Amino acid sequence: RLRVAVRGGQSAPALGGRRRPRRWRLRPPPMIRFSSNSWFSALFVYYGGVVPKLLVPTVLYICYALIVYHIGLSYNFGIASDGLKLLASSTTFMLVFRLNQCHSRLQNAEGMIVESLCGLRGIVACACALSMRGDLTDDDWQAATLVKVHICRLTIAFAVSLKYHMRAAEMMNSCGHKVDRESLRHALSDLVRIKALLTEAEARLMEERCGLYEERHEVSGPGWARAPTSNFAVDINRHRAAAELTDRQPIMGDSGRVGHGGSAMPPFIVNMLRMAIREPIGKPWGYPERVLNICESHAATIEKAYRGMNHIVGVPLPLPYLQLCKLLLLIFIAAFPWSIDFAHGIWSNVFVPTILAMTLLGFEIVADFMENPLGDDSADISVYEAIHEFEVDVEAVFNCSEADRSVIFQSWADLGGKLGLGGGCRLFTQSKACRSTSRFTDYFDWVPLPQHTVDYIAMQSTDISSLHRRLFCEGDRDTSGERSDSSDEEMTGAAGGLRDMYAIRQCVALKASLPHIQEAEGQRKALEQAGRRGEMSFRDAMETGRSAARSPTADMKRLALE
Secondary structure (H helix, E strand, O other), X not given: OOOOOOOOOOOOOOHHHOOOOOOOOOOOOOOOEOOOOOOOOOOOOOOOOOHHHHHHHHHHHHHHHHHHHHHHHHHOOOOOOOOHHHHHHHHHHHHHHHHHHHHHHHXXXXXXHHHHHHHHHHHHHHHHHOXXXXXXXXXXXXXXXXXXXXXXXXXXHHHHHHHHHHHHHXXXXXXXXXXXXXXHHHHHHHHHHHHOOOOHHHHXXXXXXXOEEEEEEEEEOOOOOEEEEEEEEEOEOOXXXXXXXXXXXEXXXXXXXXXXXXXXHHHHHHHHHHHHHHOOEOOOOOEOOOXXXXXXXXXXXXXXXXXHHHHHHHOOOOHHHHHHHHHHHHHHHHHHHHHOOHHHOHHHHHHHHHHHHHHHHHHHHHHHHHHOOOOOOOOOXXXXXXXXXXXXXXXXXXXXXXXXXXXXXXXXXXXXXXXXXXXXXXXXXHXXXXXXXXXXXXXXXXXXXXXXXXXXXXXXXXXXXXXXXXXXXXXXXXXXXXXXXXXXXXXOOOOOOOEOOOOOOEEEEEOOOOXXXXXXXXXXXXXXXXXHOOOOOHHHHHHHXXXXXXXXXXXXXXXXXX
């Protein structure tokens, strides 16, 4: 029997210290799931826990304690314990205080994700439920549906842009403006996903502003050979002179913004969302002007949440404080074994210091995990799963306001007739105006996610028991030892047959057969190929995907042969 284990806990507290009015509520953002019913379930966990980070330092410290114990017994050398209690108290206080600060950042990040997605849900609900009043013409119905499509695609694009921006900001702030290939591949996958939700003009503007660059140069090889290689850079929210960008090439295409670096995606998309919200104001097929106040409050909420998340990622804890914590920790765990009476034996001189050092190092490691809860670590918040839940909600709300609208109003009329209120039902104007039969899938498609994104989501948000079986068993690998490229099936046990119920393999994209939509599909496939070929340039991969959209058969065959 497969037990469903969901991460427990209270909902994220309201920010700002005051009670907020009741709104749409979402459970806390998902992370790796474990069973809270069994006390030992979280104890014997390897991946996603603190054990992998503690294993090597603990082994090294045992060796250090054994060396100290041997020297102390052989040469009768030790130090006085004067002041060590005060040092231990100071170190513990600093570490626990840092742990509390990092836990506060985690709670704030969870609350901001909840607030941003609730605000997006509120915008979609207002746009879908409050439009189309009275008798409308066919053109009015099409205009109302078109605005809904615009708002749905832009809200989803904004949600994805949050994850992209948090990843890009982390790479820019923590990697010295240089990033590794895997992080960049995930960032490019986010951009391709956003591109599939925009119009062609919007996609070109997005590519100009993404802030991802490639620097090509040659390195010396064997003999006189010189091999070309690439460095990747992320540069957003900084104004650059034209001379500073001469050695960089935008990965997503030729940039038309001469003399300027990249800019953040969420403000750019939320501004287009405001433009789409404003279009139906005061029109027969739209909604009255006062609805704009509601939508603007939701837009302000998501923008404020974005600023808060950007602050968490971009502003770490103060360096002097971190330096003092690490310095006190190293001094204490290095000096403590020398202060113990060596006559007390190996337990007091080796194992007790090791347990104490493991505890203090655990505080430090857990604080590092929680300092940036919006990153790509195994214990970070799974933003992708929250985005997928939002996509499913958008589809349900859209269908309720379109294809299911007439069924709902007819059921209201039937209920009124059975309750003896049939005369009142005839005054309902919306029931007479329901003529739309369109559905969400008439304008959007559920397209497959890249395999590396599917694996990334599984590592952050699946059930820990399924994840362990997937990592340490051979049930999901073929006889050749290579992973299957198909993302349609995922075997989670050695015997197979169990499907990971938390796996996410699809996302929403526009259904229109536009050139840039086909480019996005070609670039998605090219990114998967670039991941398998480490020497392939990402800029070349993006151009290959763009050309594959123009000539799919020839270019994809050439890509497969390469």
